[in-house]
Amino acid sequence: MIRLLPRIRSGRVRWGVVLVLFLFAALIPPLAGLNENLNPDSSARFQIFLGTSALVLALWAVSYNLMLGYTGMVSFAHAAYYGVGAYAVALIFKRYHLPILVGLAAAPFAAAAVGLVTGLVAQRAVRLYFSLLTLAISQVLFSIAFTWYDVTGGDNGISINLPDQLNDYTTLYYFTAAVVGVCLLLMFMLVRSPFGAALLSIRENRQRSAAIGINVRAYELAVYTVAAMFAGVAGGLFVMYQQQAYPETLYWTANAQPVVVSLLGGTTTFLGPAIGAFIYVVLDNSISKQFPYQFDIILGAIVLAVVLAVPGGISDVPSVFLRLRERFRRGEEAEAPPLESAGEAIQMFDVRKALASEAIATEEVHSDQTLLRIEHVSRSFGGLRAVDDVSLEVKQGDRHAIIGPNGAGKSTLFNLLTGQLKPSSGKVIFDGRDITGKPPHVIARTGIGRAFQITMIFPKLTVRQNLQFAMLAHGGYTVRPFGIANRMFSAQAQELAEAVGLGAWADLPAGQLSHGDQRAIEIAISLALGSKLVLLDEPTAGMSAYETDKAMELVRRLATERHLTLLFCEHDMSVVFSTARTVTVMHQGRVLTAGTPEQIRRNPDVQKVYLGELEQEELGA
Amino acid sequence: MTPAELLLFTVGGLAYAAYLFIVAAGLSLVFGALRVINMAHGSLYMVAAFVTVVVANQLGAGLGFWAGLLVAVAITGAIGGIIEVLVLRRVYGREHLIQLLGTYAVSLVVAGGVRIVFGANYRTVASPIPGHISIGGFDYATYSFFMIAAALVIAAGVWAMLYRTNLGRNIRAAVADPDLLNSTGVNVTRLYTTVFVIGAALAGLGGAIVAPSQAIGSSIDTDVLVLAFAISVIGGLGSIIGSAVGALIVGMVISFGILIPRTSPFALAFVFIIMTAVLIVRPRGLFGLPEN
Numbered sequence: 001m002i003r004l005l006p007r008i009r010s011g012r013v014r015w016g017v018v019l020v021l022f023l024f025a026a027l028i029p030p031l032a033g034l035n036e037n038l039n040p041d042s043s044a045r046f047q048i049f050l051g052t053s054a055l056v057l058a059l060w061a062v063s064y065n066l067m068l069g070y071t072g073m074v075s076f077a078h079a080a081y082y083g084v085g086a087y088a089v090a091l092i093f094k095r096y097h098l099p100i101l102v103g104l105a106a107a108p109f110a111a112a113a114v115g116l117v118t119g120l121v122a123q124r125a126v127r128l129y130f131s132l133l134t135l136a137i138s139q140v141l142f143s144i145a146f147t148w149y150d151v152t153g154g155d156n157g158i159s160i161n162l163p164d165q166l167n168d169y170t171t172l173y174y175f176t177a178a179v180v181g182v183c184l185l186l187m188f189m190l191v192r193s194p195f196g197a198a199l200l201s202i203r204e205n206r207q208r209s210a211a212i213g214i215n216v217r218a219y220e221l222a223v224y225t226v227a228a229m230f231a232g233v234a235g236g237l238f239v240m241y242q243q244q245a246y247p248e249t250l251y252w253t254a255n256a257q258p259v260v261v262s263l264l265g266g267t268t269t270f271l272g273p274a275i276g277a278f279i280y281v282v283l284d285n286s287i288s289k290q291f292p293y294q295f296d297i298i299l300g301a302i303v304l305a306v307v308l309a310v311p312g313g314i315s316d317v318p319s320v321f322l323r324l325r326e327r328f329r330r331g332e333e334a335e336a337p338p339l340e341s342a343g344e345a346i347q348m349f350d351v352r353k354a355l356a357s358e359a360i361a362t363e364e365v366h367s368d369q370t371l372l373r374i375e376h377v378s379r380s381f382g383g384l385r386a387v388d389d390v391s392l393e394v395k396q397g398d399r400h401a402i403i404g405p406n407g408a409g410k411s412t413l414f415n416l417l418t419g420q421l422k423p424s425s426g427k428v429i430f431d432g433r434d435i436t437g438k439p440p441h442v443i444a445r446t447g448i449g450r451a452f453q454i455t456m457i458f459p460k461l462t463v464r465q466n467l468q469f470a471m472l473a474h475g476g477y478t479v480r481p482f483g484i485a486n487r488m489f490s491a492q493a494q495e496l497a498e499a500v501g502l503g504a505w506a507d508l509p510a511g512q513l514s515h516g517d518q519r520a521i522e523i524a525i526s527l528a529l530g531s532k533l534v535l536l537d538e539p540t541a542g543m544s545a546y547e548t549d550k551a552m553e554l555v556r557r558l559a560t561e562r563h564l565t566l567l568f569c570e571h572d573m574s575v576v577f578s579t580a581r582t583v584t585v586m587h588q589g590r591v592l593t594a595g596t597p598e599q600i601r602r603n604p605d606v607q608k609v610y611l612g613e614l615e616q617e618e619l620g621a
Numbered sequence: 622m623t624p625a626e627l628l629l630f631t632v633g634g635l636a637y638a639a640y641l642f643i644v645a646a647g648l649s650l651v652f653g654a655l656r657v658i659n660m661a662h663g664s665l666y667m668v669a670a671f672v673t674v675v676v677a678n679q680l681g682a683g684l685g686f687w688a689g690l691l692v693a694v695a696i697t698g699a700i701g702g703i704i705e706v707l708v709l710r711r712v713y714g715r716e717h718l719i720q721l722l723g724t725y726a727v728s729l730v731v732a733g734g735v736r737i738v739f740g741a742n743y744r745t746v747a748s749p750i751p752g753h754i755s756i757g758g759f760d761y762a763t764y765s766f767f768m769i770a771a772a773l774v775i776a777a778g779v780w781a782m783l784y785r786t787n788l789g790r791n792i793r794a795a796v797a798d799p800d801l802l803n804s805t806g807v808n809v810t811r812l813y814t815t816v817f818v819i820g821a822a823l824a825g826l827g828g829a830i831v832a833p834s835q836a837i838g839s840s841i842d843t844d845v846l847v848l849a850f851a852i853s854v855i856g857g858l859g860s861i862i863g864s865a866v867g868a869l870i871v872g873m874v875i876s877f878g879i880l881i882p883r884t885s886p887f888a889l890a891f892v893f894i895i896m897t898a899v900l901i902v903r904p905r906g907l908f909g910l911p912e913n
Contacts, residue, residue, distance in 0.1 A: 074718045121897060125904040128658065128717050132854045136896040139847060143890035253843050256725065263722060293737050300729030307723045308711055 018271060025055070025177060029170045048169045052176050052241045054281040056234050057261060059180045061273035062187060063230035064258035069267030070191055071223050072203035074259075076135035076252050077118060081111040081228035083145060083250035085235030090158040090245035091151070100163060104179075104236045111232020112225050114141070119224040123217055138252045145247040157246030160239065176237050183230055188270055190226070190481050197469045197485035198478035199223055204458035211418060211456070212473040212525065213444035219478075260299070263306055348501030349520075349554045355561050357495045371396045371533055371565050372417075377426030379416055386412040388589035389426070394533070394567055394582075399559050401580035402569040403600075405609060408586040410569040411453060414537050417567075418450050419443040431532060445476065449531030451522045453538045459511025463502050466510050466521055467493040467528055474530040493528075500524045500554070516547055523551065527558065534559075536568035540575060548572060552579050577601065585609070625757030630876050636765040638872025639772035640831040644845055645852035645864045646779055647823030653796045653859030654816045657709060658717070660724040662824050663846030664731035665700060669693035669828030670837045671739045674746040677832070686749035690829040694822050700731070701821020705814045713813075728842065736839050748833040764833055771830055772868075775823070779861055782819075792816055796859060851896045857909025866907060870895065 032047035060082055067073040085107035092103035118141075122133045145152045152158065166172050190196055198219050201209040206216050239245050248254065257280075258273070265276025283302075288295045372394040379387045387409045394400045402410050415421040417428060419440035428436045435443050444450075458466050471489040472478050497506045500520045505513060510521055519542070526534050539555065540548040556579050559566050570576050576583060577597045584594040587609045593600070600606055648662045676689030704727050712723045750767050753760040783789035791812055794802045803809045827845075852871050856863025874891050881891075899906060 068718065072716075074721065121901065124901045128858075129854070129900060129904055131717065131721075132850060133897060133900050135847065135850060136854075136893040136900070139893040140890040140897065143893070147890075252847060259718075259722065259725075294733060296729045296733030296736065298733075300726045300733060303722060303726035303729065304708065307719055307726060308708070 021271065021275065022181075025051075029173055045169050048173050049241065050281055050285055052169075052173050053238075054278045055173075055176050055180045056237045056241070057257065057281060058274035058277035059183055059237070060231055060234035061258040061261040061265070061277050062184060062270070063227045063234065064255075065262045065267055065270075065273045066187060066191070066199070066223055066227045066230075068259070068262055069269075069272075070196065070199045070203060071220060073220060073224065074131045075122075075224070075227075076131060076255050077122070077138035077141070078227065078231055078258060079252070079254035080118075080138040080141040080250045081115050081231040082235035082238070082254075083141070083245070083247070084114045084228075085111045085232030086239045086245040086249055087145065087152060087158070087235075088232065089236040089239045090160055094158055094160050100160075100166070100240065104233070104240070107236030108229040108232040111235065112229035115228025115231075116221070116225045119221050119228070122224070123221055135252050138250065138255070142247060142250040142252070145250050152245075152247065155247060157244055159244045162240060162243060166240065172241055176241065179233065179237060183233055184271075184274070187230060191270055192484050192486070193481050194472045194477045194483060194485045194488065195219075195222075195479065195481045197465075197472055200461060200465075201458055201469050201473070204460055205456060207420075207440075208452075208456040208458065208525075209473070210440035211444055211450050211452075212470045212528075213441050213476070214473045214478060215439075215441045260303055263303065349550050350499050350501060351554055351557050353495065354499035354554060354558055357492070357499050369396045370394070371398075371431060372567065373427075373429040374413075374417070375427040375429070377413070377416055377423045377428060379412060379421060379424050385589050387416060387423075390586070390589075390591050391426075392584050392591060392594060394565060396565055397559075397563055398582055399556070399566040399580050400568075400582045400584065401576045402567070402584050402586060403571075403573070403576055404569075404586035404592070407588070409589040410586055411537060412589075413586070414450070414535055414569065417443075418448060418535065445474070447530055447532035448535060449474075449526035449528065449533070450535040451526040451537060451539055453541060455515070455518045455522050457510045457518055457521050457525065460509050462507050463497055463510050463513070463521060464490065464493045464506040467496050467524055470525045470528040471530075474528060496524050496528060515542055516544075519543065519551075523555070527564070531564070533565045533567060536566065536570075538570055539568060540570065540572060548575060555579070623757075625759055628757060629759045629761075630880070631873070632761055632765060632769075634869075634873035634876030635769045636834070636872070637875050638868040639768040640827050640834075641845070641848055641852055641871060642772050642865055642868035643775055643830065644824055644827035645849040645856075645868055646775070646861055647820040647827070648849045649853040649856070649858055649860060649864045650779070650792075650823070651817055651820035652853065654792050655709065655713070655813055657713070657720045657724065658850075658858075659817075659820065660721055660846070661704060661728035661731055662820070662849060663842035663844075664728040664735070665697045665821050665824040666828035666831075666845050667735055667837075667839070667842040668700065668731060669697045669825035670832045670841065671735055671744070672696055673829040673832040674744045674837055675739070677746045677749070678744075683749055686746065686833065689746075689832075690826075693829040694825045697825025697828070698818045698822040701818045701824075702814060704821070705817035709813075709817065710810070728846075732839065732842055735842075739839070741839055743836040743838040745836050746833050762834075768830055768834065775826065776861070776865055779823075783861065788812075788815065848892065851892050854906050855896055855899045857903075857906030860906070860908035863906055863908030 028051040029048050032044040035042050035047065036044035064078050067075055088107040088110040089100065089103035092098050092106055093100045118137045122130055122137060125133050146155060166175060198214050201214055202216050202219055210216050235249070261276040261280045262273040264279055265274065266272030284295070287298050291298070370393050374390060374392050377387060377390050378385060390413060402413065404410055412421065416423050419438055419442070422437040427434060430446055430448065433446060435446060458469065461469065468489045471492060472485060477488065494503065494506055497503050500523065502517060502520055505517070510518065523539055526536065540551055543551060552575050555566065558564055580597055582594065583597055583600045585592040585600060585606050592605055592609060593603055644662070644666055648659060651657060651659050672693040673686065673689035676692050677685040679685065680688055708723050708727055712720045748762065748764045750764045752763045754763055783792060791802065791807050795809060795812055799809050848871060852867035853864055855870055856867030871892050874895060878891050903909065
């Protein structure tokens with residue numbers, strides 16, 4: 001199934017579907033006319049009106065899905081920006097007597113301005129609380145529209161009469177279609193661009209995104225504002241065909257429409273919500289005509305069915321269908337996808353390819369120079385000093401291990417270096433720059449790549465995309481709202497994937513790989529383009545002895561021959577002593593001692609610390 | 622403002638706070654234990670209000686209201702159980718959006734059902750505790766004081782349930798770490814159902830108690846839901862004390878908000894401006910729990 005899906009979705013079939021959709025949209029007015037001739041009961045004007053409303057809903061829903069599907073944000077304020085656009089058009093046309101197209105041109109700017117300001121407020125919170133904050137914002141905007149009689153006309157709203165040129169249903173339909181088409185094209189370019197890649201990374205894993213150099217909050221605010229802008233256009237078009245702006249469009253429950261529509265059509269594809277909009281309008285019209293009271297129940301049942309059975313929406317139906325067919329054909333066992341990795345990557349680590357890979361940094365190295373200097377860094381949690389006055393230096397080209405028993409403060413120290421935590425006191429200097437307390441994305445951009453102890457990858461993106469997006473972010477390309485992200489760094493990413501033995505699985509979603517293979521991605525991300533210092537937090541956690549050897553051999557040879565500087569912590573002493581040139585021992589948050597592996601091995605204090613831990617473990621067990 | 626006027630608005634605010642607390646406490650309790658925002662909470666409240674009105678009007682004011690209240694709470698509790706078993710169990714641990722959409726779909730079904738069964742007209746029911754008390758030249762409905770007393774009793778009851786019973790101990794443990802609780806032999810699945818039924822019953826209790834004090838129509842579900850959200854967020858989702866404090870704040874703001882002339886653009890917005898302000902200063906609300 002996994003093998004079949006990308007083929008079905010990709011290439012000509014996909015563009016064929018798009019073409020059919022656009023032809024259908026273009027042919028609605030003549031089809032409606034034909035229908036009226038054949039069937040005297042139906043009204044062409046009404047059907048064209050419905051078509052116009054479906055187009056506007058499509059634009060609104062696709063703009064919502066920029067946040068929902070591409071970035072993973074749930075907003076209850078999107079209807080408010082739609083409403084701002086609607087009022088902007090109505091006010092400019094009615095009160096200031098300017099041409100309606102001036103109003104339509106101003107609508108996106110008004111909505112974006114309100115979106116930017118309120119988005120800054122909403123960003124004080126994350127996830128669920130972010131959603132609830134947008135709910136509050138939306139209700140404030142609704143209240144203003146509802147009660148500010150002098151400007152908004154209060155609960156009466158503002159009615160307008162369209163100028164004659166646009167007062168014809170067919171003309172208005174094509175005008176709307178043209179505007180919606182341009183907006184969809186702009187948004188499509190956006191989601192394919194490196195900027196869109198950053199959004200996808202954020203949806204998949206916020207913490208990993210920051211660790212490859214993406215300023216998560218800035219991108220979230222940007223997409224929130226852009227979505228508000230397109231919602232403003234949709235709201236402006238709404239006023240044109242509805243000839244009225246009224247406060248209910250801003251009420252928080254109005255957000256259900258774009259959400260339901262996105263869900264019906266599928267949030268994982270660009271045009272899914274647009275398809276959903278047409279389905280919704282048809283359903284709404286046919287059901288509410290026949291069962292005026294049951295519409296809510298039927299809609300609720302459909303949404304429930306989609307949520308429980310087909311979380312990906314209509315565009316996911318092919319995969320559900322395929323899964324069912326597989327099951328009928330070969331019984332229950334067919335559940336397992338035929339193409340899946342089984343932890344072979346590390347065995348296939350290709351040191352030669354890795355050494356030739358362009359994607360891994362190479363710079364002249366002066367091994368006498370300090371790359372990273374930590375000066376008296378401390379961090380306490382409540383009364384506990386997890387890291388206590390730690391100072392250490394990492395020379396360029398060094399392979400520096402930090403060891404110590406559990407709770408020694410190794411992971412906390414790493415989090416202080418990469419910005420997940422801020423030091424209570426002390427300084428961190430990297431490559432001549434003071435990076436103390438800087439946010440993770442800034443630190444990542446200065447050239448520190450990190451492999452986390454817990455696997456931190458982008459599970460629904462392909463292996464290649466995982467590496468590509470890391471390279472895009474490291475290189476600072478993700479600010480670009482143009483270009484095609486999937487075509488950038490594609491060769492380098494493939495090369496790197498092959499070097500870590502994942503070449504054959506480069507097109508699989510990373511989350512489908514086995515644990516060991518995901519560790520390989522984790523290591524590869526930390527190696528990807530531009531990391532002068534590679535931080536490995538227990539890189540071989542959960543690996544077999546053989547895998548550990550292979551992985552560390554790769555890391556060691558890369559470090560030697562491609563001039564990477566390594567800082568890693570590890571429990572496996574054989575790994576430490578075979579890889580490290582310098583070892584720092586931490587105990588209870590402090591640096592116990594530092595030296596060459598040989599010095600450390602013979603140090604009686606170190607032996608006592610480890611022996612002490614063993615005794616405690618035995619006593620505790 | 623004279624002291625008598627001050628008292629008038631204060632009692633009005635307490636009456637709002639009373640029924641809003643009952644509803645918000647249910648929402649917050651469910652969120653605390655199940656980590657699910659129940660979008661159908663307002664719909665359960667609406668069902669209970671309609672059931673109470675219909676039963677009370679059938680059996681006659683007075684005793685009929687109390688019978689209606691019991692029936693309403695039983696029905697909403699039962700609907701809650703069905704929702705938990707059929708829908709929520711399949712969405713635990715999934716993204717917030719899926720949970721929101723799942724319960725939103727339920728709210729559509731329930732609200733649609735209410736419209737079919739009870740129609741679109743507003744309904745009213747006579748107060749089971751009629752009469753007025755006159756203080757300082759203003760008349761106060763005796764029922765307002767009953768609502769305030771009922772909220773206090775329910776607050777005490779919820780508190781006792783959480784801190785004085787085995788069930789409450791398990792609920793608090795589930796809030797902290799459901800997996801650990803499960804491994805100690807507690808049936809967490811059944812516990813979740815119980816919590817959700819209690820939450821739904823609280824929504825029902827709020828709807829039943831509010832019925833004699835206002836006209837009951839088919840849009841009261843979203844109106845109360847958004848206020849319950851505001852209260853639980855101001856107080857901190859998952860905290861019962863927070864719900865009480867939040868309900869007091871929101872009740873007072875609504876009551877004293879009447880003093881502001883309606884032409885002011887912010888007359889209705891105050892509750893949400895406060896909600897925004899609280900979240901900006903304390904992103905988890907006044908008494909909020911950290912998100913797992």
